[in-house]
Amino acid sequence: MKKIAIASGKGGTGKTFLSTNLAAWIAQKEAVTLLDLDAEAPNCHLFIKGERKSEAIQYKMIPHWDAQRCTLCGDCLSLCHFNALVKVQQEIMVFPQLCHSCYACSELCLEAALPMKKIPIGRITHIQNRNLAFFESRLNIGEEQAVPLISKTKKYAQNQSRSEITIYDCPPGTACPAVEAVKDAHLVILAAEPTPFGFHDFKLMMHLLNELQKPFAVVINKYGSGDSHLEDFCLERKIPIIAKIPHSRKIAENYARGKLALDTNQELTSEFDQIFHFIRQLKRDEE
Amino acid sequence: MKEIVVISGKGGTGKSSITAALAYVSDTETVLADCDVDASDLHLLLKPKQRNSKAFFSSEIAVIHQDKCTQCGLCEQVCRFDAINFEKGQYQIDSIACEGCGYCAHICPESAITMEIQQDGMLYISDTRLGKMLFHAELRPGAENSGKLVASVKNSAKHYAQQTQIEYILVDGSPGIGCPVISSLSGANLALFVTEPSQSGFHDLQRVIALATRFHLKMAAIINKSDLYPALSEAIGRFLQEKNIPLLASLPYTEDFSKAMVQEKTVAELNIEYFQTFENIWKQILTIMGDRK
């Protein structure tokens, strides 16, 4: 199986656009799996419809205060590096969003007064549209830690679906959630805009991928707007540019309305076909 | 001294471009703070010249002192993040996987593990071509924006504004709804939302307004790319009205934003129409804050 992560240094550069259209294009030829890993703001569902196959609530473990056992010694408060525990008068309060589930307070409490219990943090939904298996990772509002949910979504999808190609729509940025999303990918495709902002954010992401030693390629989105710095840079560094999505008002209008570009903009099919062939080529090289 | 924070929830709505344009029209009345540290783009339009910089230390990471380690393996057992691995004959910390929880350091019988604060990036103070100061930061790859980092950037800006008697701090706020954006809003006088008529843009706007409503501050909004999906723009307009949030402007979808960017200019410098549009927005902001009739 080949895992392809679609990522970008910032939001709004066309990650979801690429992921959904690429998955839909591949699905016309063979089975494919699409994972929406932007758990804080999942948007692929606006474009991919189908039959709802399953839904699974996902949990994380947090300490649960046992008033009977607790002696209010305060050890847990100083142990927690995330300030997720607070003592209010004669009570210990736990803040689930701040807790990283490290278990230290729970396992080191001499009175066993902080047993770990599971709380829901979000859910994974499986939607099937013929050849396309789509899994959405959705974090509950107010919950801050996407990382555990991202890894669970990958495992869940792996158990439910078999396809040669799996596409990850990654969270934006270069922080922990993005690292978690790309870490097992065989190839990262960076969606980038040819503007000064886009180029700057592209370079931030490139540094991260170099540090992680991940191979990557580039798709230039809104090609024709902005300038040529991004393209020149990639040519000079021999970073493969595998497709160029033209800048077009029509594409933007259809995207805002939740329509797949494949259905509305025929001229794009050749670009998605190029990406598809690049991915297949990659597979042959490694075999 | 007052603080105006520009936020959007979703990326790509034009928040930084609009912040830069407001910086331009507000002339000597503002200093700038870029708290969108994950994608700190503001400086690209302002040709900053660094006046001062300082390393920023924030997150903690476990460090194993091999001379004290007896290889008992307890640390590996307790780590819930698979951040400790036995490799090449010794236990090693995977610095990207380590969450900095400190469990291993606490439990090590030989005290061979210590938690060390690491450099997460740099803070910069720069002169800009607009004659105003810019306070910004740069994260090392893999490092995370935090409430503390946002507070540090804003504090330096505030300190400077106070000393030089500049009235306003214009803040390019952090994305999302987590700790950094709470830190962005905390202490602000006005939150300016920049949104766009897409399903995801509207959705994120609602989440960020729900958060901002918790704080005692004034609010206003701008819809960018409004003609991309007029029906949705209208729905956003009604939503804002219900929430009593004034809509300062609806800007059209245009290539001028990227055109300005390529010329390393703010949109307000492109032509007189844009200048007037943003000047008008700025005046409305001052009126909302009760500073100009």
Place this chain on the structure above:
Amino acid sequence: MKIAFTTKGTDWDAEIDPRFGRTEYLLLYDDETKTLQSIDNREINQKQHGAGPQTAQKITELDVQLLITGNGPGGNAAMVLEKAGVRILTGYANLSAKDAYQRFLSEK
């Protein structure tokens, strides 16, 4: 009654800090004994995450009944204060602690 102000300084002339969790100081006034005390909060100011609940915990430990501040606490910190029965008054930013107290008295 003990009143806490979030402030940028250590006396009555100090300006109210609009921030809650990362306020530099807490100024405590006991209106029965008429004593004023200042508490350095800059250590919490340096926390990477969770500054709000930490400051709230400190306030509850000091037995405060009323908090006078600027923008107000975030959700987590508000929960702590609520649990401890601390009354929260927001919107006092840019005033000195003295003026904020006077305004509180006049609006009582």
